[in-house]
Amino acid sequence: MTEDAWEQIKTRTASLLSRGDPQAQERQAVRLEDSRQELLSADDRTRVADEQQTIWRTRLIDMLEDDPSIAPPLDRLVIFIESHIASGTVQAGAVQLNASAHDQAQQAVQGQGTQRNTFRSSAP
Known part of the structure; x- marks a missing residue:
């Protein structure tokens, strides 16, 4: 991964995870x-990659469960990272994702490729 791509991804990811808190x-x-x-x-x-994937996946899933409104900015971050993977500036390893949904939760899981999902409220 180029240093510039890493810095951009790190900054955007940290911004999403911090929810606007500079510290x-x-x-x-x-x-x-x-x-x-x-x-x-x-x-x-x-x-180590497997361990780190588990750590960061857990953090993101926890955030989504706590605040589903972060799904659109997370989707934008994924698209941004995918653009760097497609351009060859980032190399991706194997991915394993396990998910479970409860109550009114909606989820979509894909192991590779590009996927964009739009969830609509079922409320009247």
């Missing part, structure tokens, strides 16, 4: 950078 944004940026450095310095990158 939280800095903490999230540090967390993302720590994750990156752990992966880059790992002897067993596959194992």
Whole structure:
């Protein structure tokens, strides 16, 4: 991944995770950078990548459960990251995603490719 692409992705992700709090944004940026450095310095990158994917997936799922309104900005972030993957500036590894929905939750899961979902309220 180019350094510029990483910085843009890190900044946008930290902004989403911080929900507008500048101090939280800095903490999230540090967390993302720590994750990156752990992966880059790992002897067993596959194992560390799996661990980091689990950590970040859990954080994002928790955020979506707590505040479903972040789905559109998260979708925009995913599209932004996908554009860098398509251009070759980011390499993606294997992805495994497990999800469960409760009550009025809606979800869509796709292992690869591009997917855009629009969920509509079923309320009258």
